[in-house]
Amino acid sequence: MKIRLNKHLAGLGIASRREADVLIKNGEVKVNGEVVTEMGTKVDPEKDKVEVHEKVKERQEKLIYIALNKPKGYVCSVKATRQDPKIVTDLIDIKERIYPVGRLDKETTGLLLLTNDGTFVNAIIHPSSESEKEYEVTFPQQIPMGALRKLETGVKLDGAKTLPTKVKKIGPAKIRIVLKEGKNRQVRRICQKVGYPIKTLKRVRIKGLKLGDLPLGRWRHLTKKEVLSLKL
Numbered sequence: 001m002k003i004r005l006n007k008h009l010a011g012l013g014i015a016s017r018r019e020a021d022v023l024i025k026n027g028e029v030k031v032n033g034e035v036v037t038e039m040g041t042k043v044d045p046e047k048d049k050v051e052v053h054e055k056v057k058e059r060q061e062k063l064i065y066i067a068l069n070k071p072k073g074y075v076c077s078v079k080a081t082r083q084d085p086k087i088v089t090d091l092i093d094i095k096e097r098i099y100p101v102g103r104l105d106k107e108t109t110g111l112l113l114l115t116n117d118g119t120f121v122n123a124i125i126h127p128s129s130e131s132e133k134e135y136e137v138t139f140p141q142q143i144p145m146g147a148l149r150k151l152e153t154g155v156k157l158d159g160a161k162t163l164p165t166k167v168k169k170i171g172p173a174k175i176r177i178v179l180k181e182g183k184n185r186q187v188r189r190i191c192q193k194v195g196y197p198i199k200t201l202k203r204v205r206i207k208g209l210k211l212g213d214l215p216l217g218r219w220r221h222l223t224k225k226e227v228l229s230l231k232l
Contacts, residue, residue: 002042005029005050014052016118028053063117064096065222069214070112076100088112092219101125105185110135110203111211113222113230123231124206130163130180134205135187139196142172147194155190157183162190176204206230 006020015023027035030051031043043050068091070076075084078099088100092114101113102125115121124131148169154161166178179186191198204211208229214220222230 002044005031005036005041005043008043008045008050009052010119010122014119016122019118023052062096063120064094064098064115065117065120065227066092066094066098066114066219067209067211067214067222068092068112068114068219069211069216070104070109071217072107072109075106076103076112088114091217102182104203105188108201108203109216110201111206111209111214112203113206113209114219120227120231125182127181131182131207132178132180132205133182133203134176134178136170136202136204137175137177137187137191137198138171138200139173139191140199141196143169143175143196145169147196148175150194151177151190155193157186157189157193162186165190173199178205 005024006017009015009020009023009029010017014020020029021039023029024036024039024041027037029036030049031041032049033051068088070088071091074086074088074091077084077087078089078097080087080090084106089098092098096116098114098116099121101115101121104110104112113124123129148167152165152167154164156162162183163179163181165180168176170176177187183189187201188198202211209222209226
């Protein structure tokens with residue numbers, strides 16, 4: 001069965017579909033030995049030989065995947081400002097340029113992924129992926145079961161109801177909550193909606209990847225197995 005060339009390149013992990021369109025337009029992709037520049041070209045993944053320019057292959061070999069335990073006070077940006085001089089990439093001492101995968105707000109700590117792979121980013125943050133993200137939440141006071149049930153069933157934000165969540169109470173004023181969507185500051189906003197503003201918020205899992213015992217402010221490279229599982 002034939003599929004669009006940009007989709008095939010994205011499936012190979014070479015680029016996102018949008019990035020693949022640029023590669024095709026620039027004449028950096030060959031199909032069966034012939035340069036292809038026509039948008040919408042279709043290929044048979046099992047029969048057609050698809051190649052990219054050597055420079056593209058070199059870039060592909062340098063893809064970086066990092067897990068960081070983000071501290072409080074840092075913003076998920078690659079550019080510092082006078083208002084926010086502390087950015088998460090300052091914590092990672094590598095020469096390659098990388099970007100945060102999604103965002104954690106300035107006051108939130110925990111698991112943050114950074115990469116230079118657009119396909120990887122889309123696999124995690126695109127709404128269709130419904131990637132699970134788990135957070136540990138503490139409140140200034142005890143939170144009743146009635147409020148937790150409201151969080152589980154969904155809360156109205158921006159004129160639409162949020163998807164149902166999984167909530168587990170792990171202390172009088174502490175819960176774990178699992179989301180499958182990523183609205184701006186969603187955990188804080190839905191807790192505020194049910195009448196219980198958050199004291200502290202930490203992300204502890206993205207899909208199957210757990211924060212584990214990674215120290216606050218430290219980072220590590222993901223294993224090939226972890227990268228593959230996050231892309232699925």
